[in-house]
Amino acid sequence: MDTDQQQVAFDALIASDGRVEPRDWMPEGYRKTLIRQIAQHAHSEIIGMQPEGNWITRAPSLRRKAILLAKVQDEAGHGLYLYSAAETLGMSREEMLDLLHAGRQRYSSIFNYPTPTWADVAAIGWLVDGAAITNQVPLTRCSYGPYARAMIRICKEESFHQRQGFESQLQLSNGTPEQHAMAQDAIDRWWWPSLMMFGPPDDDSPNSAQSTAWGIKRFSNDELRQRFVDICVPQAQTLGLTLPDPDLCWNAERGHYDYGVIDWTEFQQVLKGNGPCNRQRIATRRQAHSDGAWVREAAAAYAAKKQAAGATVPVAA
Amino acid sequence: MSTPNSPLWEVFVRPSRGTNHVHVGSIHAADATLALQNARDLYTRRGEGVSIWVVRSSDVTASSPEEKDSFFEPSADKPYRHPTFYTIPDGVEHL
């Protein structure tokens, strides 16, 4: 088949809502868009361990510590699922990590905010994982097979993340006045950055149309953001906490909650590297990578030694 | 001259686009190309697949059945990894 015929076959596959698999022909733009998106998604999971990891040694109980460890471990796992999906498109994991460390591939801006109190861990579970789930559920039907399958595994695991955050937030809210105030303060700081996780508004999102045409994106940024707001308002009422937006109110005509204006200047600033923790996040990531170098080298040396000795491993029966 | 015993290959079939390759069995064949063709003829005679992988059985490293309990033990005592571990008040939706 020549390229024109391959393009026709690809277009027909997308039009019929079929899944593209790694060995299929695909347009270069489709491949590049997916590498950028999946790598950014993987990097977000890996960098996303830092704000919560900050509290592992200081969790208020053994129960909460075990839960937090398990959650952060899951986020590492999500990163690995996603790197492996991106690798099917022809970019090596080493290259993706190098691009992250060089600031040439991004991660979600949400992880550039600090976690000064224990309630931030609860707020992240409820709001940040909640927003991530809203974004990710439609991606389980994305046109690229390996990405869609990774998202199915991830979404199953995210449910625990969101529930532990909600449970913890509820416990704080129903606790002492100080604990309640701490829970409210965390919501005040995380609400607006969580809304920014859905990306720029639809009229300022130049790549969305192409991603939608390719079946990568199923709903627009504003549609997903609205869905998230509608889910959170009643949940906040159950929590006894106030979402920090005086314009938030039910619009019976639209059948949705109206919400206030998002500060997109702040979003752009964080994207540019000027958020509260951008430098710290990348510096910590680079440090972790170089601190782990001796482990990778030792494992490779051991493997080479075993191979030289002709050692074999038992095979499947 | 006796016929050499042809090597064993593990066969994985993708039933349809969008799904994972799933292990379906194994096959003997002299090389990878023959293994693919034989696997097609044996395992996908009725449209069971859209893609096949074959892997030399000797290249598969497997966990040992005798060590199953200790090998998987770390995941057995962590009920908090499951969403059902958490108490959420009645009537809360989308959690």
Ligand SMILES: [Fe+2]
């Ligand atoms: Fe995650």
Ligand SMILES: [Fe+2]
């Ligand atoms: Fe998560």
